[in-house]
Amino acid sequence: MDLNPLLVESEAKILFVIADGLGGIDSGGRGTELEAARTPNLDQLARQGVTGLAYPVAPGITPGSGPGHLALFGYDPVEHNIGRGVLTALGIDVDLEPGDVAARGNFCTLDSHGQVVDRRAGRIDTGECTRLVEMLREIRLDDVEVYLEPVREHRFLLVLRSKKEALGAQLDNTDPQRTGAPPREPHARDExxxxxxxxxxxxxxxxREILAGEDPANMVLLRGFGQLPRLASLQESYGLSGCALAGYPMYRGISRLLGMKVMDCGPDLDSEIEALQAAWSHHDFLFLHFKxxxxxxEDGDFEGKVAAIEELDHAIPRMIELQPDVIVVTGDHSTPSAMASHxxxxxxxxxxxxxxxxxGVEVFGETACAGGGLGHLPAKHLMTLALAHAGRLRKFGA
Amino acid sequence: MDLNPLLVESEAKILFVIADGLGGIDSGGRGTELEAARTPNLDQLARQGVTGLAYPVAPGITPGSGPGHLALFGYDPVEHNIGRGVLTALGIDVDLEPGDVAARGNFCTLDSHGQVVDRRAGRIDTGECTRLVEMLREIRLDDVEVYLEPVREHRFLLVLRSKKEALGAQLDNTDPQRTGAPPREPHARDExxxxxxxxxxxxxxxxREILAGEDPANMVLLRGFGQLPRLASLQESYGLSGCALAGYPMYRGISRLLGMKVMDCGPDLDSEIEALQAAWSHHDFLFLHFKxxxxxxEDGDFEGKVAAIEELDHAIPRMIELQPDVIVVTGDHSTPSAMASHxxxxxxxxxxxxxxxxxGVEVFGETACAGGGLGHLPAKHLMTLALAHAGRLRKFGA
Known part of the structure; x- marks a missing residue:
């Protein structure tokens, strides 16, 4: 529902701590990663607060990071589906123009039969990616300008800008999403x-021709074709001055799309928390992303994920010190290490x-949260709840 | 949401075990029928799996069998409301044509004042039903052909096929749904x-004239007026080759409507399980209906329902032997024996x-499931969850 008529002016500050892929499944009798981790600070917050289980899109639907985050910010992720290409572009400060078609690229490895053997070309480093993107910049097409930007590791951005008629962006991915298959031909879903x-x-x-002699990155896969959507900013939707503390391009991109100020910070938690401290007094809504x-x-590393959760837990007191009026801790989706995927x-x-x-929930974990006071709810309601707890919403109706 | 763009090819098999009217309410301190029953095999599945409570239509809405089953198969039961007449026709292999109006009929007993004293005419046997239907076939109406078919016990099917203009099917039931009242006049809800x-x-x-001298079946009640709807098949919706093991016409009908192969089997569990074994290798989605x-x-027989649940539990190992990748056990609605109704x-x-x-749920019962990891969810999401657990859905968005 439109919250605008209910908004109340307030100084109250809301902090969203988003641990990407937080949810897990149990593995080897130790519970989930969150349950296996020692998390005294998160447990304390759970004890003082209210808990539940959130589904970002719908039961049974595995969210990509885009829909997962849009839901957290209160935007219906089915209604507002943004291509990864657009998010990536926003995340690396590429100025998209309306009508540009953006896609996310991966360097990949094909075998001699043209089958994908590694969808990420061994996660080549960013330097190698930059060198290969430079080579691809030779590509010339009729009627469109081609822009290419390296992103990180095996990832790059492709933007097509028409010199003539408007371009559609309803294209299926060329990434076959598995090894042992050739890249797919680009397929248009509309005229x-x-x-x-x-x-x-x-x-x-x-x-393909330019990369033929390269190893391991001898081809590219494209996905997430899309164009710049129109989304209301957090200011327009909720009267919030938003600020993002996020080191990774994707999350910086979505934050910018929603009109948040994106702070300059590295991808590590310390750097993000320093940026959070610096930004604190200037904003109402602060979004800290932990990757x-x-x-x-995704690596299938149960212990590694446990350690990451413990690192986040350890940083919680530095966030509480800032005295947010409302803290929300959750993820944009689950990434169980037992499945090594979203x-x-x-x-x-x-x-x-x-x-x-x-x-009555004493610890922060999936099993405990299943019986929590928030119940099982669509993630898009969390923003409304945060605004309510911040005293930023008046009653609906008389 | 449309799952088609997310479908992944897979060999994984999904088994839906639907115990009709499974849910109950507690009675005499023994819990519900499911809680009172000894169900070691269902408890074991609950312990290994995840549990919850499903509402087929919406909280507070008592579902008929049609909406209850449509929801289980992932179709919104409010959006796709099928008359019982149509379902009955499909269930006895009557070939409906688009535009035909079908209704489900009951023989009933009226007293000398024309009040219904038994809505099922003492559940006359199928032979008697067949004799009476034969008599009713004398009926001739202007402008429409009248088709009548006996179904089972007191139930029959009426189909009106127009010889001239198209017929509407927005008619209220003539069944007053209680005794001590006369049958209702047919009432049109639209022009x-x-x-x-x-x-x-x-x-x-x-x-009424033809049946005047009969005892106990001296009148008919009609309900569930409707016309053939257009529904996407399970193949179209989910890429599933579906198969139904269901002895009763109603459930065979709805299965056929969704493009499932309906196996020839009796209404008893043994016959259904033999058919399940025979069908197993040929289908991805198998629906076993236990009536x-x-x-x-409906009989108000607590002990009888407990015994039925125990019979189903006893058969579970024969289903597990087939090694389904996903098993879902639930009902299409509750039928508490304390209420003797849906x-x-x-x-x-x-x-x-x-x-x-x-x-952490250790037993399969209503109280335990209320705290389960699925939460309380619309039944229409169960199909999405089954597809997810079968590895048949890729992620939504990037």
Whole structure:
């Protein structure tokens, strides 16, 4: 629902601590990663606050990071589906123009039969990525300008800007999402994207030729084709001056899209917390993104994810010191290390504020949160709850 | 949401075990029927899997079997409301044509004042039903062909096929749903169903005359007027080759409507399980329907429902032997024997698969499931969850 008519002016500050891929499943009798981790500070927040399980999109749906974060900020992730290409572009300060088609690229490795053997080309380092992107910049296409930017490791950004008619962006991924299959041909899902598909096809043919002699990165995969969407900012939606503490491009991108100030900080927690301290007095809504929980989950590293959670827990007192009126701790989706991928499992969430109704939950973990006072709720409601606990919403109706 | 863009090819098999009317309410301090029953095999599945409570339509809404099953198969039961007449027709292999109006009929008993004293005419046997239907086939109406088919016990099917203009099917039931009241006059809910109401009125007048000398079945009640809806098949919706093991017409009908192969089997569990074994290798999605839990609930027979649940539990190992990748056990609605009718109480559900997050629930029962890891969820999400656990869905968004 539109919260605008309910907004109240307030100085109250809201802190969202988002541990990417936080949720897990149990493995080897130790419970989930969050349950196995020693988390005295998060447990304390859970004890003082109220807990639950949040599903970012819908039960059974595994969210990408884009939909996962949009839901956290209160935007319906099905209604507002943003391509990864657009998010990546925003995250590396590439100025997209309306109508530009952006896609996320991965360098990958093909075998001699043209089958993908590594979708990430051994996660080549950013220097190698930069060198290869420089080579791909030779590519010329009729009727469009081609922009390429290295991102990080094996990832790069492709932007097509038309010199003539408008381009559609309804294209399927060329990434087959598994090894042992060839890259897919670009396929248009609507009439207006047919021309774009032909251009992308030509781009890929030239890229294949240029990279033929390289090892391991001898081809590219493209996904997340899209164009700049129009989204209301946090200021417009909630009257909040938002600020993001996020080291990774993707999350910086989505923050910028929602009109948040994106602080300059590294991807490590210390750097983010220093930036948080610096930004504190200037903003109402502060979003701190912690990536390692997801990365270790994706690696299938149970112990690594436990350690990442413990690192986050250890940093919690430095955040509490800032005296936020409302703290929300949750994730944008689950990434169980037992599955080494994002998953659909609902995400544990805690809200800590003076106005929480205690729910008897003593520890922050999936099993405990399943019986928490927030119940099992769509993640998009968390922002409304945060605003309520911050005293920023008046009653609905008389 | 449309799952089609997320579907992944897979060989994983999903088994839905639907105990009709499974949910109950406690009675005499022994808990619900499910809680009173000895169910070691279901408890074991609950312990290994994840549990919750499902509401088929919405909190407080008592579902008919049609909406209850549509929800289980992932179709919104409010958006897709199918009349019982149509389901019955499908269940006895009557070939409905688009535009036909179908209704479910009951033989009933009226007293000398024309009040219903038994809505089921003492549940006359199928032979008697067949004889009476034969008599009703004398009925002739202007402008429509009248088809009548006996179903089972006191139930029959009425189909009106227009020889001229299209017929509406927005008619209220003539069944007053209680004794001590006369049958209702057919009432059209929209303009285009006025003509149909007149025809039905004439049909009922002739039926009353023909049955006047019969005992106990001296009148008919009609309900569930409807026309063939267009529903996407399980193959179209989820890429699943579905198969139904269901002895009762109603459930065979809805399965056929969703493009499932309906196996030839009796209404008893043994016959269904033999058919399940025979069908196993040919399908991805197998739906086994167990009727006795509902029948005993409708009879108000607590012990009988307990025994039915124990019979189902006893058969579980024969299903597990087939090694489904995902098992879902639930009901299409609750039928508490204390109420002797369908009810709105949410239905216990368990999902067992390798990717379940354990939730600490040790037994399969309503009280335990209320704290389970699935929370309280609309039943229409169960299909999405089953697909997720089967590895048949890729992530949504990037």
């Amino acid at each position: 207006s994207s047919q021309a774009t598909a032909s251009m992308v096809s030509e781009f890929l043919a030239q890229a 390692d929980t997801d990365s270790r989950g 998953s659909w499992h609902p995400v544990p969430v805690l809200i800590s504020a003076n106005t929480c109704r205690a729910d | 285009s169903s006025q003509a149909t109401a007149s025809m039905v009125s004439e049909f009922l007048a002739q039926a 006795d839990t509902d029948s005993r609930g 009810s709105w109480h949410p239905v216990p559900v368990l999902i067992s698969a390798n990717t379940c997050r354990a939730d």
